Amino acid sequence: MNDFKFIIQESLYLTNIFFHILNSNQLPEIFRNLKIIDPDEKIVFCKKCVMSNQRPQVHFNDDGICGQCLYSEYKHTLVNWDKREKELEELCDKHRSTDGSWDVVVPASGGKDSSYVAYMLKEKFGMHPLTVTWASNISTDIGTENLFNFIQSGFDNILVSPNGKIHRKLSRLALTELGDNFLPFSYGQMHVPIRIAVNYKIPLVMYGENGELEYGGSMKNLTNSKINFESDDYIIEQFSPSDQPTKPDHWSQYVNKSELLNYMLPPIDEIKKLGVEEHYFSHFDIWKPENHFEIAKKYMGFKPSSSRSEGTYTNFASLDDKLDGIHYYMMFVKFGIGRTTSDAAHQIRDGIISRDEGVDLVQKYDGEFPNLYLKDSLEYMDMDMEMLTKTINKFRRSIVWKNNNNTWELNNQVSKL
Secondary structure, eight states: HHHHHHHHHHHHHHHHHHHHHHTTOOOGGGGGOOOOOOTTTTBBBBBSSSOOSSSTTOOOOOTSHHHHHHHHHHHHHHHHHHHHHHHHHHHHHHHHHSSSOOOOEEEEOOOHHHHHHHHHHHHTTTOEEEEEEOSSSSSSSHHHHHHHHHHHHOOEEEEOOOHHHHHHHHHHHHHHHSTTTTTTHHHHHHHHHHHHHHTTOEEEEEEOOHHHHHHHOOOTTTTTTTTTOOOOHHHHHOOOOTTTTTGGGGGGTTGGGGGGGGGSOOOOOHHHHOOOOOEEEESSSOOOOHHHHHHHHHHHHHHHHSSOOSSOOSSSSSBBBHHHHHHHHHHHHHHHHHHHHHHHHHHHHHHOOHHHHHHHHHHHHTOOOOOTTHHHHHHHHTHHHHHHHHHHHHHHOOOOOOOOTEEEEESSOOOOO
16 A cells, blocks of 8 residues: 555656656646646546546636646647647658568557557558557456457557466456456557567557546656657556656566566667667547447447446447456555546547536446456456455545445545536
8 A cells, every 4th residue: 555655656757757847848728737636635627527536636726727638628629630630640751661571560459449549550551550468367258359349450460469477467467466367468558569670670659649648647658649758757657667666667576577578678779779669649630439339330230339338328338358347446446536527527538428418427336346257367367256346445545435334435435517
């Protein structure tokens, strides 16, 4: 818990330094005077969406509006998307092969968003993507089918599967030590495509959205598509603070360091020698997940789930991994906001639902316990229910939870204004 609290405090400190610098520059007025409200002091909910200050690095203006709602307004009204598209055309012109060989690495799971990015790069911008999939912990049937359909629709793909014994052990350690079984998956998801880029000498890597801008977190890359591998902020934002136990090589005390290579960046000198550039596609193309779903369904055979996902009301996102449920539930445990909060907040900002509708959905579905694949997940991480319950309760913070007659209750949940 002390490590977890330190990470929150460090994030608050670094982000407030960033906004001191940001506010001194000539940036849109809409982003002036943003600050983080200390999540250990009080719980505050955005007045436009349903997000709270408990999500790390979410910041608010003086009117109680979160930074992601302001960013949504910015991208819908102030960004010149024709100019951004021209920037992408120039970037593609710089890297596009003339012989049909691979010229861009696209991390792709077969989900709606990565399918959309690969499709647009290929069909609109004439690129030749090599898609790279970092294998799910435990693949779902619908996830396997969607990846297959994506590949069959016309994309080359490399599937990288980590050592199962090592990955299961790391997943369990990440859950019990840091409250997120998905951290090892996140490391590989970010770093394996870069390793493939270096190995195959493809200097352009195109990720999907900047999740910090779209869903909640740092706004460091507000006007920048390119990620700086050497920046200290990169290390922090990619879940591996250099002085914290979330750094992948922290686990070298449990496994051989040579077995952690897929979880870590290649050497910086190799990245620089090849000139690898890593960009967010959402910088160049307004990010609309529902639109991505329609494109992926029409052109790549993407199928939604036959029912809503646990913990939320949607059925077309994050469908490929059976361990998703525990990951999202732990978000709810640590911050008091779960998968519904994340989905509803984005749909409110995109004008798909109202805030009142979002509040109703959050109160109905947020924090639903992940029973569907619970048995598979516990077996995968070699845990029993007693150990999982102990781990869950370990990460309940007093600002978020109270114990009422052996029943855990939220101190505060989003409500209508």
